Amino acid sequence: MDIGILGPLVVRSDGNEAAPSAPKPRQLLALLAARADEVISMDLLIDELWESRPPSSAVTTVQTYIGQLRRSLAQALRIDLSEVATDVLPFTGWGYQLTADGGTHDVRAFQRCAELGRNALAAGANDQASVLLRRSLRIWRGPALAGVRLGPHLLAHRTHLEEKRLTAVEQRVEADLRLGHHHELIGELSGLVLQYPLHENLHSQFMVSLYRAGRPAQALDVFHKIRNSLREDLGIDPSPRLRKLQQAVLAADPRLEAETRSRLFRLELDLPAVRSA
Numbered sequence: 001m002d003i004g005i006l007g008p009l010v011v012r013s014d015g016n017e018a019a020p021s022a023p024k025p026r027q028l029l030a031l032l033a034a035r036a037d038e039v040i041s042m043d044l045l046i047d048e049l050w051e052s053r054p055p056s057s058a059v060t061t062v063q064t065y066i067g068q069l070r071r072s073l074a075q076a077l078r079i080d081l082s083e084v085a086t087d088v089l090p091f092t093g094w095g096y097q098l099t100a101d102g103g104t105h106d107v108r109a110f111q112r113c114a115e116l117g118r119n120a121l122a123a124g125a126n127d128q129a130s131v132l133l134r135r136s137l138r139i140w141r142g143p144a145l146a147g148v149r150l151g152p153h154l155l156a157h158r159t160h161l162e163e164k165r166l167t168a169v170e171q172r173v174e175a176d177l178r179l180g181h182h183h184e185l186i187g188e189l190s191g192l193v194l195q196y197p198l199h200e201n202l203h204s205q206f207m208v209s210l211y212r213a214g215r216p217a218q219a220l221d222v223f224h225k226i227r228n229s230l231r232e233d234l235g236i237d238p239s240p241r242l243r244k245l246q247q248a249v250l251a252a253d254p255r256l257e258a259e260t261r262s263r264l265f266r267l268e269l270d271l272p273a274v275r276s277a
């Protein structure tokens with residue numbers, strides 16, 4: 001069985017889709033798929049579907065939805081309903097568990113590939129890091145859990161996944177900066193800083209790309225914009241790291257030039273996650 005949540009929900013086998021279209025059964029399956037191979041308690045399932053206002057029939061309704069999901073899974077997997085209830089979507093005594101044994105899960109594939117990319121970046125293997133991190137990002141088919149109604153637990157899970165994706169983007173940009181691809185990055189980073197107007201690291205990467213492309217005035221303009229945004233929205237000033245980068249641009253610090261093997265100014269670009277274990 002193949003499970004995908006990095007985009008629209010996918011639960012299928014040999015092209016046979018098991019995800020229902022009805023909102024609440026789909027939401028229930030999405031939570032089970034997001035936490036595949038984990039037992040999810042009845043209380044948590046109810047909280048996801050109805051939050052603080054569950055109906056008196058909530059337990060019975062969840063059981064009805066589970067029955068519908070089991071039938072869909074039996075059809076997709078071409079196995080008996082009893083086998084689904086025993087091996088694929090069993091009740092463990094206190095909750096339900098969707099078993100992905102022997103199948104694929106796009107989150108796990110993304111995390112494995114992204115981890116390899118992070119390790120390559122930490123080791124200075126920038127070409128390999130760029131390839132691996134791009135590959136991990138291509139696993140995404142759109143926003144996580146697109147088209148699924150989100151209760152509190154799925155919303156938290158999606159937020160976590162989107163943060164992981166953004167970290168992979170930052171690390172891939174870092175690898176490409178180290179490879180001297182600053183010209184190619186300017187367009188992408190101009191969109192990212194608009195999408196994340198308070199994200200200091202993306203702004204610092206944008207500043208370095210512009211500076212290396214011979215556009216120091218625009219690099220300084222990027223600094224002024226995020227400084228204004230931070231003051232207006234959060235009442236704080238840019239971090240010392242970002243202010244140091246501004247001063248380096250003003251001083252035309254030679255360590256800002258594209259030198260892929262130099263570690264002298266690496267501290268201005270590194271991400272906290274890019275470290276050896």
